[in-house]
Amino acid sequence: MDIKVGIPRALLYYNFYPAWKVFFNELGAKVILSQKTNKKIVDDGVLNTVDEACLPVKVFFGHVINLKDRGVDYIFVPRIVSVEKRRYLCAKFLGLPDLIRASIRDIPPIIDMEIDLYRGYNRNVDREIDRVGMIFTKDMRKIRKAKEAAIIAQNNYEKHLKSGLIPREAIRIMEGAKVVKAPDSGLLKIGLLGHNYNIMDEYINMDIIKKINDFGGTVITADMLKESDIEYGASCYPKDMFWTYGREMLGAGRYMLDSGIVDGVVIVTAFGCGPDSLIKEMVEKEYKRRNTIPILSLTIDEHTGEAGIITRLEAFMDLLRWKEVV
Amino acid sequence: MRLTYPHMGNLGIILKALFEGLGGDVIVPPPITERTLSLGVQYSPEFACLPLKINVGNFIEALEMGADTILMLGGVGPCRFGYYGQVQREILKDLGYNPKMVIVEPPQGRFKDFLRDLASLFPGLTVGKVVDAVKLAWEKMAYLDQMERALLVFRAHEAYRGAVTNKYNEYRDYIDESKDPKEVKALGLKVIEEMRSLTVPPVEEPLRIAVVGEIYFLIEPFPSQDIFKELNELGVEVDKTEYISDYVLSNIFPWKLNRIKKEARPYLNRVIGGHAVNTIGNTREFADKGYDGIIQIFPFTCTPEIVAQGILSRMSKDLDIPIMSLSYDENTGQVGYQTRIEAFVDLLLRRREMGSAHI
Ligand code: SF4
Numbered sequence A: 001m002d003i004k005v006g007i008p009r010a011l012l013y014y015n016f017y018p019a020w021k022v023f024f025n026e027l028g029a030k031v032i033l034s035q036k037t038n039k040k041i042v043d044d045g046v047l048n049t050v051d052e053a054c055l056p057v058k059v060f061f062g063h064v065i066n067l068k069d070r071g072v073d074y075i076f077v078p079r080i081v082s083v084e085k086r087r088y089l090c091a092k093f094l095g096l097p098d099l100i101r102a103s104i105r106d107i108p109p110i111i112d113m114e115i116d117l118y119r120g121y122n123r124n125v126d127r128e129i130d131r132v133g134m135i136f137t138k139d140m141r142k143i144r145k146a147k148e149a150a151i152i153a154q155n156n157y158e159k160h161l162k163s164g165l166i167p168r169e170a171i172r173i174m175e176g177a178k179v180v181k182a183p184d185s186g187l188l189k190i191g192l193l194g195h196n197y198n199i200m201d202e203y204i205n206m207d208i209i210k211k212i213n214d215f216g217g218t219v220i221t222a223d224m225l226k227e228s229d230i231e232y233g234a235s236c237y238p239k240d241m242f243w244t245y246g247r248e249m250l251g252a253g254r255y256m257l258d259s260g261i262v263d264g265v266v267i268v269t270a271f272g273c274g275p276d277s278l279i280k281e282m283v284e285k286e287y288k289r290r291n292t293i294p295i296l297s298l299t300i301d302e303h304t305g306e307a308g309i310i311t312r313l314e315a316f317m318d319l320l321r322w323k324e325v326v
Numbered sequence B: 001m002r003l004t005y006p007h008m009g010n011l012g013i014i015l016k017a018l019f020e021g022l023g024g025d026v027i028v029p030p031p032i033t034e035r036t037l038s039l040g041v042q043y044s045p046e047f048a049c050l051p052l053k054i055n056v057g058n059f060i061e062a063l064e065m066g067a068d069t070i071l072m073l074g075g076v077g078p079c080r081f082g083y084y085g086q087v088q089r090e091i092l093k094d095l096g097y098n099p100k101m102v103i104v105e106p107p108q109g110r111f112k113d114f115l116r117d118l119a120s121l122f123p124g125l126t127v128g129k130v131v132d133a134v135k136l137a138w139e140k141m142a143y144l145d146q147m148e149r150a151l152l153v154f155r156a157h158e159a160y161r162g163a164v165t166n167k168y169n170e171y172r173d174y175i176d177e178s179k180d181p182k183e184v185k186a187l188g189l190k191v192i193e194e195m196r197s198l199t200v201p202p203v204e205e206p207l208r209i210a211v212v213g214e215i216y217f218l219i220e221p222f223p224s225q226d227i228f229k230e231l232n233e234l235g236v237e238v239d240k241t242e243y244i245s246d247y248v249l250s251n252i253f254p255w256k257l258n259r260i261k262k263e264a265r266p267y268l269n270r271v272i273g274g275h276a277v278n279t280i281g282n283t284r285e286f287a288d289k290g291y292d293g294i295i296q297i298f299p300f301t302c303t304p305e306i307v308a309q310g311i312l313s314r315m316s317k318d319l320d321i322p323i324m325s326l327s328y329d330e331n332t333g334q335v336g337y338q339t340r341i342e343a344f345v346d347l348l349l350r351r352r353e354m355g356s357a358h359i
């Protein structure tokens, strides 16, 4: 019997799932993914987290509960401190395993692998990966192989994203499916800014990408931009933005504005999100000062209604089209 | 150069002593009022944490009084505070102010760099001047903290409403005006005795509550509508986990945090930014010390404290101590949490009665 590791389809799943999956598979474990976000998952999450938490964290809790009900042996709840040198993630990622343990009772053991690249990829990082690997095997060679395979998978995944695929398409390709990129459905290029778990979870954002497509737009996300473009945008601000995904949003937003590669920008943030409250302000301010490219800001929470999003998006797209004509 | 900085409890008094001692021209922002708050709220991002908004209000009011240089701390995350100054600069720019913003980035533990940054603001500094200024500021910090500690206990038993508070305020002004460290000390010791003399001994063993949470809220009473006073006036003795000297010292000597980190470890395995690890570690300590209850206060959307909040509700069960979490935003009006606080105090009283009935 293979050991079953549950991975919540939430938060940084959208950024790292292929690597995680390969890692556990190579160690001989079977990976069980929680279901796609649905009403029950959101409700369970809301019920089991503090009110003040942001929607993405609540949704993550819902996915953990979903996995608990599916008979897995372990649940993967990494403590992701930092995914690159000298930058952090939001405080909630740093305390996630502690928060899960304190809040949900009777769950399978958590694999709380600490991912901390703040000081680069060093011995501590290796040691932590080995610690987790040893849950599954005593064979260090196997662990090393799993590590290497994970890094390769991650590189491939990021390549797919850069080529213009969105996470769900890229993941399907990597799992062997044939995905034909739909031809650009529209003339309007829309920069879509936000954490992947906000812009890529079709349930919580009412499938915003499809809506933009339906209204005749093609989406460009930060993941699809070259790192040098993001770096250009981020370096327009005097102080280095110390959150990885905050910097991406800030840099991509500024690059899109300065380069004019988009017709409009939609920025999606979660209600009550700490970091985004500041990032969004910085991005929006510059757009408003220049007044060249329109920007639409959408806030999502568990009460967000589909109608509201449609109306605002439609009006926004109309505005862009009207601008084109003039 | 006319220098200003944001308010945070008595910190303003201490900084004024320091900067004036260094030869600066200091504009202390007017005390925080509803106007400060509404200015801040009007011009800050909606979901920014409340301290940022109140800072902005302070800055605008100080700029109106002619300040032209703003001193602010920076940081490297993961909590938002490190980016405050950047956002505030942009906000002020759009309002047409163009103050010089000096954002002191504290590479943890390198006090020397901090001093060097400061020195660049004050031409004509001499070592003697620095020593005197630091000495005066240090003494003010030490005694203001002691006074406040005493206030939070004595006010629970004041002879008549306002007696202790008024005395405290009176002496705080004297200390603010004083230019002599020895005098500061004498004033500090004297007011503690005077406050004591304005109390009546409690009939029963008073309740003791520890207030934990976000640092700005612990030090600055305004945004919580002075929960400390509210509790005191219900007859509760209060301790809070952070005073200004704790804040300053843990910035200069980061290893001071080690004890608290160890306390927190079973529940929170690492520092996650802000003061979450202090909140968790201190809660354990205060539970051990036999406090009757713990109240956590923090601004709505404060990421580290939200994590702490989730963990605290578990600790409350494990450690068998009532813990209440209160998050505040600008709409938490005057009466905001009054009923909840009163109900919490009632609960503690009932628990105590039941406890003694069991003996
Ligand atoms: S970055 Fe924002 S949305 Fe993401 S976990 Fe932190 S608070 Fe929540």
Ligand code: SF4
Pocket: A274, B049, B050, B051, B079, B080, B081, B214, B215, B216, B273, B274, B275, B299, B301, B302, B303, B304, B305
């Ligand atoms: S600790 Fe909380 S309130 Fe303070 S800056 Fe950080 S997020 Fe804001």
